[in-house]
Amino acid sequence: MTDPASRVSYRGRLAPSPTGHLHLGHARTFWIAQQRAQASGGVLVLRNEDLDAKRFKLEFVSAMLEDLKWFGFEWQEGPDRGGPFGPYSQSERREFYLAAMQKLLAGGFIYPCTCSRSDVRRALSAPHQGEDEPVYPGTCREKFKISSEERRFDPNATSGSPLKRNWRFRVPDGEAISFADGHCGPQQFVAGKDFGDFVVWRHDGVPAYQLSVVVDDAAMRITEVVRGADLLQSTARQLLLYRALGAPLPQFYHCPLMTDENGVRLAKRHDALSLRRLRAEGIFPAQLRARW
Numbered sequence: 001m002t003d004p005a006s007r008v009s010y011r012g013r014l015a016p017s018p019t020g021h022l023h024l025g026h027a028r029t030f031w032i033a034q035q036r037a038q039a040s041g042g043v044l045v046l047r048n049e050d051l052d053a054k055r056f057k058l059e060f061v062s063a064m065l066e067d068l069k070w071f072g073f074e075w076q077e078g079p080d081r082g083g084p085f086g087p088y089s090q091s092e093r094r095e096f097y098l099a100a101m102q103k104l105l106a107g108g109f110i111y112p113c114t115c116s117r118s119d120v121r122r123a124l125s126a127p128h129q130g131e132d133e134p135v136y137p138g139t140c141r142e143k144f145k146i147s148s149e150e151r152r153f154d155p156n157a158t159s160g161s162p163l164k165r166n167w168r169f170r171v172p173d174g175e176a177i178s179f180a181d182g183h184c185g186p187q188q189f190v191a192g193k194d195f196g197d198f199v200v201w202r203h204d205g206v207p208a209y210q211l212s213v214v215v216d217d218a219a220m221r222i223t224e225v226v227r228g229a230d231l232l233q234s235t236a237r238q239l240l241l242y243r244a245l246g247a248p249l250p251q252f253y254h255c256p257l258m259t260d261e262n263g264v265r266l267a268k269r270h271d272a273l274s275l276r277r278l279r280a281e282g283i284f285p286a287q288l289r290a291r292w
């Protein structure tokens with residue numbers, strides 16, 4: 001893998017998803033990202049992660065831009081101002097994801113899977129308590145044989161099949177995936193134990209988060225990914241994708257999560273702490289940042 005230190009110019013990013021109003025936890029993580037970009041004299045990229053058609057709403061896109069600007073964020077590239085690595089909305093970047101899937105399929109890294117979430121849970125004697133999904137038991141690993149001649153990824157065939165097929169990345173069981181996080185220090189996760197074969201393309205024809213974020217960060221030449229600590233384990237998965245795609249590695253900086261008065265991490269359902277609500281109450285961004 002490419003040494004991230006060899007990439008000189010700093011490029012950071014803000015990557016909100018327009019599935020609700022941004023809250024104070026988003027603002028703190030994004031502010032750290034902006035501070036790190038500014039301290040390095042680098043570029044900050046805004047990427048609109050609007051792939052989730054079931055939850056995405058156009059009204060949240062305009063609200064997102066308005067709230068970010070109100071809070072004091074300044075980005076040099078993004079959907080509202082363009083840049084050399086656009087488009088900056090994921091819904092317009094499908095060709096990038098298809099090209100990555102073709103490369104993964106040609107390399108034998110992925111396979112189709114007909115298991116539902118309930119199928120996976122039933123197959124496990126002890127459900128995995130990971131941060132986002134159980135360890136896949138490998139039910140479909142050898143179920144579908146794909147010859148070299150058939151290794152042509154067709155998303156239409158996937159979404160139009162009578163069987164609902166996700167595509168999973170085959171992890172190297174037993175391999176320790178290690179990285180040094182800029183905030184949390186040395187990290188290590190074991191493939192097949194801490195996480196299993198993960199979905200990279202959903203049965204509804206949409207690229208999954210793990211794939212889309214790696215493809216976009218690589219294509220936009222992001223040198224450091226700043227995000228919440230709940231995504232530490234996702235980083236191990238993504239490092240495998242970077243390697244399979246032959247893409248240069250960014251550095252990672254995972255921030256502590258912000259919680260409410262009950263110790264529950266903030267989510268978009270916490271409307272009382274949304275930037276929109278705080279603004280309506282007459283609170284200024286400088287007051288909020290002073291509490292950090």
